[in-house]
Amino acid sequence: MKTSVAVVGGGQAGLSTSWYLTRDGVDHVVLEAGTAAHEWADSRWDTFTLVTPNWHCRLPGYEYDGPDPDGFMTRDEVVEWIGGYVATFGPPLREHTRVTSLVERDGGGFVLETSGPDGEQTIEADHVVLATGGYHLPIVPPWAGALDPAVHQLHSAHYRNPEQLPEGAVLVVGSGQSGAQIAEDLHLAGRQVHLALGDAPRVARTYRGRDCMTWLSDMGLYDTVVAQYPGGLAAREKTNHYVTGRDGGRDIDLRAFARDGMRLYGMLAGLDVPGGSTLTFEPTMTAALDSADATYNSICRDIDRWIESQGIEAPPPSTYEPVWTPDTDPTGLDLAGAGITSVVWAIGYRPDYRWVGVGVFDGHGRPTHTRGVTSVPGLYFLGLPWLHTWGSGRFLGIARDAEHVASCITGTTGLRGSPARTSASV
Known part of the structure; x- marks a missing residue:
């Protein structure tokens, strides 16, 4: 089979690309290993909600039009919303079709090997858009297998609810968005939670009468180009700010959790002895809390300056004051002694492009691109x-990125306006 463009990945990015290619009459196919946007259904816990307001949910030719634009869709609502997108333009989508190999074709273009309902197939394409995201392989420490086998372990990608874990206390490792929200989920369910902090910053849910992300959008922060952001391309490695959209949206305050009984630790260092249950931690907990709060207050000050510069009437400013302060930084934890029966690893993912046989990756396996x-x-x-931009990884910024990539394809090849094929004809 031959096609002008093969889009690999049928999530919001791949579908957005398909929308522009369909609009421009470009022959293409969208190859999805599961079902459209299946990651939202398969890799989020039961109480998951978006952390960006619903009005941020905008894809090409499609946007949230429900009754709560300032609310936060649940996991199931996001799945339904994206499913509705597919129905609006009928992309040439091949679900349950996994791309197992991508190589360059002699003379230009690419060859993709796939496996799916019809068996193994070869697709030749002049252009390929890799829209599989950057979160492929869940990360766990290399020594995790040496932990006492009596302790149940799972990654945040496989966490669904407190009831799936054995009775007893739970250690959550990682304080990014997933770790902080899962720790809260367990805490609200009455479980004794121990949380190992990373270096994730935090942000206020609302400030001076509006959602912080609405303020930041008005300020143009999500339009900031990565090269212009402090630290430049290193921003791509930064951890997102933790906050939640649960129950209408609120702050996540780890100090408040600690005040109410959650046990906090610094960066997890390792396992004391193989087969044991004693973990060691860096003495970084206090610094991590202070740094997260400093970012929280810094963002609020940026909003203050924006409000003043624009002459906006808003409630008065405020500063977060700690509700709990630790006496010391704990550096050890005996899981058995603390009654911990489960560990949830929430320390992120690493990319996996081993199936891509094209030399466009850096020494860490990450794609290089402009x-x-x-x-x-x-x-x-x-x-x-x-x-x-900062908005590229959010619904709010996908359309602009997809349009740019689609225009590069049509602008350099003159494909715009050629007859488009449907999924039945490719």
């Missing part, structure tokens, strides 16, 4: 955090 365009003609990436 706004999704690689050094190999015809190969593009989409849907990565900070692909181009």
Whole structure:
């Protein structure tokens, strides 16, 4: 089979690309290993909600039009919303079709090997858009297998609810968005929670009468190009600010959790002895809390300056004051002695492009590109955090990135306006 463009990945990024290609009459196919947007259903816990307001949910030709634009869709609502997107334009989507190999074709273009309902197939494409995201392989420490086998372990990608875990206390490792929210989920369920902190910052849910992310959007922060952000391309490695959309949205205050009985620790260092149950921690807990609060207050001050510069009437400013302060930083934890029966690893993912046989990756296996365009003609990436701006990894910024990539394809090849094929004809 031959096609002009193969889009790998049927999530919001791949579908957005397909929308523009369909609009422009470009022959293409969207290859999805599962079902459209299945990651939202398969990798989120039961009480998951978006942390961005619903009005941020905008894809090409499609946006949230429900009754609560300032609310936060649940996992199931997001799945339904994206499912509704597919129905609006009928992309040439092949579900349950996994791309197992991508290589360059002699003379230009690419060859993709796939496996799916019809068996193994070969697809030749002039252009390929890799829209599989950057969160492929769940990370766990290399020594996790040496932990006492009596302790149940799972990654945040497989966490669903407190009831799936054995009775007893739970250690959550990682304080990014997933770790902080899962720790809260367990805490609200009455479980004794121990939380190992990383270096994630935090942000207020609402400030001076509006959601902070609405303020930041008005201020143009989500339009900030990665090269112009402090630290430049290193911003792509930054951990997102923790906050929650649960129950209408609120702050996540780890100090308040500690005040109410959650046990906090610094960065997890390792296992004391193989087969044991004693973990060691760096003495970084106090510094991590202080740093997160400093970011929280810094963002609020940025909003204050914006309000003043624009002459906006708003409630008065405020500063977060700690509700709990630790006496010391704990550096050890005996899981058995603390009654901990489960560990939830929430320390992120690493990319896995081993099936891509094209030289566009750095020494850490991450794609190298400029706004999704690689050094190999015809190969593009989409849907990565900070692909181009702070908004690139959010619903709010996907359309602009997808339009840019689609315009690179149509602008350089003259494909715009050629007859489009449907999923039945490819």
